[in-house]
Amino acid sequence: MSALSDFLDDVVADIDAVFLFAPSASLYQSFDDEQDVDVVVIAAENTVDAGTFVELPLEFNELSERVRFGVEGALDEAYVEEDADVICIADVFDDAPDAVVRINVAEFSKSGVYDLFVNSRAEPSVIRDVLEVAIELGKKGQKGKPVGALFVVGDAGKVMNKSRPLSYNPFEKSHVHVGDPIVNVMLKEFSRLDGAFVISDAGKIVSAYRYLEPSAEGVDIPKGLGARHMAAGAVTRDTNAVAIVLSESDGLVRAFKGGEIILEVDPEEY
């Protein structure tokens, strides 16, 4: 099988860095001892105490999504150069690493998905929790029926000033935060209400039932998406918030920042 090993040698030749996706401690150790390549660990949790680490906020099923997130994270943290050649070692089918992928960082156009989580006003864990609620809501719907929902996360003061209540705010004088299991149930129950949820930087649910009134000028979202997406795009353009939308018609979860769609997730795949 010399042809195969030659081919593999070609694949891994002249690389600048190795991305390890959720490696075991021994695998990380063996790579960390190598002197001539940088090692970046990309995982949900830094279990191996790696110095160069990119946190995965979601369990991306698609390898390409994971790689994209890892690349953007590593670029943002300046772990790799703009035109580095990188080998990704990841697990596609099983928990053990079974895939080796070679990429060139320069080929990736920046989608801002890492930026969405890390460089937003709201804390990354809050954005992740809201995304998880939206995904779960998209998967199960509200009592079996598909629902739509709009969560505006971060910069809550400004968002509140650019919106008005449609009715009494069920979260008034309450101190509930997203990520709490019971609160997630509450959010799902209240998702049948019209209007948007407003969530603060630290994850406090400020209000439900909000009618957003940002100026929608210059917001460009794909044709066919409805008023909810337009409102999400507009409010993120007008404020420093992030918006997470569950579409009622196609069931996809989309994340907006700066008026643009950054992330599109199909709840059925999680």
Add this chain to the structure above:
Amino acid sequence: MQFDWPALIRRLFSQEAAFAASVAILVLGVLLAYLVWRYTHYFLRDAGVREAVEGTPFERTAQRFGTSTVGLVATLAAVSVYVGAIILALNVSQLLKDVSFWSQFVTFLPNLFVAVFAVIVGLIAGDKARLSVSERLRSVKLPQVELLPDFVKYSIIFLASLIALGQLGVATAALLILLAAYAFGLVFLCGLAFRHLLSAGAAGLYLVLTQPYSIGDEVRIDDQQGIVQEVDIFVTHIEGEGQEYIVPNSRVFSAGVVRIRS
């Protein structure tokens, strides 16, 4: 042991009967010790002690000797009961001339048991506290902070050994003074260090409960004016033009808040 049981038994029975009674006491002692052993086992297991002590160094040491914390405590209780029974039996049968020493020992036995028990509980609680503190501090990447868990652990062990020594009747006055100085220092330093945090927290409690202003309101605290972005127990985040003020809640109370309605 206020009541002199052995004397009563000796008065009631003859020499042979007293001997038979002491044998009976021995047998009863074995039975009682076994029951104590079993019920301690059951009780500790139902109380979830086994899960609680799992992974602590004390439990690991105990397991290396082929036992466990639960087993150790149960055996200790059983042995105490059994030794008490043996001494009672010896007393009744008058096999030993010098009775007073042994009767004193019997009164001392519960103290000894409590002392050993206190040491075991202290060791385990110390390890547990160390573990939970270091777990809490794991995200803090600061070398000096590693000292804190050990500090907590040895404080607890110190307290436990103080209790144990007190039980045994050892003079602990000097150690108690040390403890008092230590506690005073801790309270004093903490009070000094946390007084701003405490006053901010107390004010924050009021703010969180009554919400005189909420997220989205425009307010002015002292000279800082802007839109409230976040209210938590210690601070209020106010965003002004291009700058975010993080105001301690105690200031909200000392200076008052102006809510701006326009």
